[in-house]
Amino acid sequence: MTERHPILHMFCGKIAAGKSTLAARLAGAPQTILIAEDDWLNALFADELVSLPDYVRCSSKLRHILAPHIAVVLNAGVSVVLDFPANTVEQRSWMRGILENTTASHQLHLLDAPDEVCLARLRERNSRGDHPFAVTKAQFHQFSSHFVAPSPDERFTVVRHDEGD
Known part of the structure; x- marks a missing residue:
């Protein structure tokens, strides 16, 4: 049996930039699992998520409990x-902490879509009603105001996806 080197795929991009679409595509690879924050937040905290501080609180709880599990999965060769968004230095630092407990490699997928494209996708997603959370234009701008692209000193292998990739 050949040894498989696991990869941690992470995603940086504004709301509706295409992160979950790319994640679903990547999750189709053999010996690969998908862990989606929106699914977990919806299942565990849907009634508690009303504001940005609510998201920060609930997401922090989720990250705390999942980090060791994700490291175990990666160390098992999966x-x-x-x-999960890797849109702030703090979020990426959490992901870096997971990597430091594994021998896995990684790719940080940076999805760069203009706000107008993201907002159009968001309107379409909201109208379909198939996403666990409907996000308003004001919420999009509130969350986007915290977006910080990764810098070289964070030491991530960045794979850039421009709008249209």
Whole structure:
């Protein structure tokens, strides 16, 4: 049997930039699992998520409990597509902490879509009603105001996806 080197896939991009679409595609690879924050937040905290501070609180709880599990999965040789936003230095630091407890490699997928494209996708997603959370234009701008692209000193292998990739 050949040894498989697992990969942690992470995603950086504004709301509706295409992170979950790319995550679903990557999760189709052999010996790869998808862990999607929106699914977990919806199942565990849907009634508590009303504001940005609510999201920060609930997401923090989720990250705390999942980090050791994700490291175990990676160390077992299974790749993880981590559909959690890596949109702030703090979020990426949490992901870096997971990597430091594994021998896995990683890819930080940076999805760069203009706000107009994200907002159009968001309107379409909201109208379909198939996403666990409907996000308003004001919420999009509130969350986007915290977006910080990764810098080289964070030491991530960045794979850039421009709008249209």
